[in-house]
Amino acid sequence: MKTQSLHKRKSNLAQSNKQLEILSYGIFQNGELPTFKDKISETNQFPLKAKKLEILQINVGYMCNQVCEHCHVDAGPDRQEIMTRETMLQCLNVIKSTGAHTLDLTGGAPEMNPNFRWFVEEAAKAGIKDFIVRSNLTIIRANKKYHDLPEFFKKHNVHIVSSMPHWTRGKTDKQRGDGVFDKSIQALKDLNAIGYGMPNSSLKLDLVYNPSGAFLPGNQAAMEKDFKKALLEDFGIQFHNLFAITNLPISRFLDYLIASDNYEDYMYQLVDAYNPSAVSNVMCTNTLSVSWDGYLFDCDFNQMLALPVNSKVKHISEYNEALLENRNIVISQHCYGCTAGAGSSCQGTVA
Numbered sequence: 001m002k003t004q005s006l007h008k009r010k011s012n013l014a015q016s017n018k019q020l021e022i023l024s025y026g027i028f029q030n031g032e033l034p035t036f037k038d039k040i041s042e043t044n045q046f047p048l049k050a051k052k053l054e055i056l057q058i059n060v061g062y063m064c065n066q067v068c069e070h071c072h073v074d075a076g077p078d079r080q081e082i083m084t085r086e087t088m089l090q091c092l093n094v095i096k097s098t099g100a101h102t103l104d105l106t107g108g109a110p111e112m113n114p115n116f117r118w119f120v121e122e123a124a125k126a127g128i129k130d131f132i133v134r135s136n137l138t139i140i141r142a143n144k145k146y147h148d149l150p151e152f153f154k155k156h157n158v159h160i161v162s163s164m165p166h167w168t169r170g171k172t173d174k175q176r177g178d179g180v181f182d183k184s185i186q187a188l189k190d191l192n193a194i195g196y197g198m199p200n201s202s203l204k205l206d207l208v209y210n211p212s213g214a215f216l217p218g219n220q221a222a223m224e225k226d227f228k229k230a231l232l233e234d235f236g237i238q239f240h241n242l243f244a245i246t247n248l249p250i251s252r253f254l255d256y257l258i259a260s261d262n263y264e265d266y267m268y269q270l271v272d273a274y275n276p277s278a279v280s281n282v283m284c285t286n287t288l289s290v291s292w293d294g295y296l297f298d299c300d301f302n303q304m305l306a307l308p309v310n311s312k313v314k315h316i317s318e319y320n321e322a323l324l325e326n327r328n329i330v331i332s333q334h335c336y337g338c339t340a341g342a343g344s345s346c347q348g349t350v351a
């Protein structure tokens with residue numbers, strides 16, 4: 001398992017234009033596979049249009065205590081990109097005025113941003129219905145200064161969404177690093193102890209599953225059942241929902257696909273599993289993603305590919321809901337990851 005980001009390793013794939021070249025050329029250029037644009041055109045769904053904003057997703061920085069094998073952010077301890085308080089203030093102005101029902105803080109490990117707690121306290125005052133923090137769990141156990149995070153989350157009624165690739169140590173540690181499983185289990189126990197994830201509790205705790213190799217996730221409901229049974233029987237742990245997310249062929253997962261000689265096979269799988277009924281609900285249609293430096297993207301994946309929104313409004317400081325609504329979504333072949341099978345989004349299946 002690599003311990004540095006693609007950026008730190010100065011890998012070619014750290015550059016978004018190199019990733020986009022791979023996704024545009026080869027099997028998509030020679031016509032072996034249809035481009036995403038051609039595919040959605042078959043059912044008159046091009047251009048894909050943004051609807052009313054429902055979810056504001058803010059990436060507060062790419063720094064993370066982990067270096068997971070398939071991270072689409074290319075996050076890690078060596079990443080320096082961190083949202084400043086000034087940009088957070090600009091985000092807060094939007095959070096207070098937007099009609100979005102969900103605020104979703106992500107990273108990296110968002111908790112590593114030095115202004116994270118202040119930002120959560122201020123954002124919670126806006127009273128947005130669903131306030132999500134994507135916590136990788138291990139951060140809670142990484143250092144004493146984070147041990148009180150469960151209580152902090154509880155105080156602000158934060159909804160926790162955490163990655164947990166498997167209920168076994170071997171599969172989890174293979175994807176996320178040695179020791180991640182044990183720390184995650186301890187963090188889940190800490191969260192359960194104060195009410196998170198318990199039946200009928202309003203303290204929401206959801207887990208995210210993503211496949212450990214070049215294959216698509218199985219049925220979300222069946223997997224949720226298996227996860228619940230195993231975590232309860234083995235560790236006494238409970239949680240609410242499991243979101244099954246497809247790995248998109250970008251960043252470190254693209255690097256993995258190429259290094260393991262699985263890239264073309266994986267793209268064939270995604271195109272074969274294309275589900276036209278998932279297209280109208282892909283998350284970019286109701287979500288806006290804000291980068292650590294305040295720029296706007298249709299989704300976190302487009303953010304990582306440096307594909308900004310197709311709008312006059314480019315930055316959170318000039319946010320204008322009317323101008324952003326109905327914009328054309330920027331697409332490429334990575335979008336097949338959102339429309340395969342039952343579809344995939346940050347909140348699991350969409351179809």
Ligand code: SF4
Nearest residue numbers: 064068071075108136
């Ligand atoms: S915990 Fe999340 S952000 Fe951090 S490296 Fe793993 S996948 Fe990336």
Ligand code: SF4
Nearest residue numbers: 282284299301335338
């Ligand atoms: S990758 Fe982003 S832009 Fe493409 S379909 Fe998925 S959510 Fe939409």
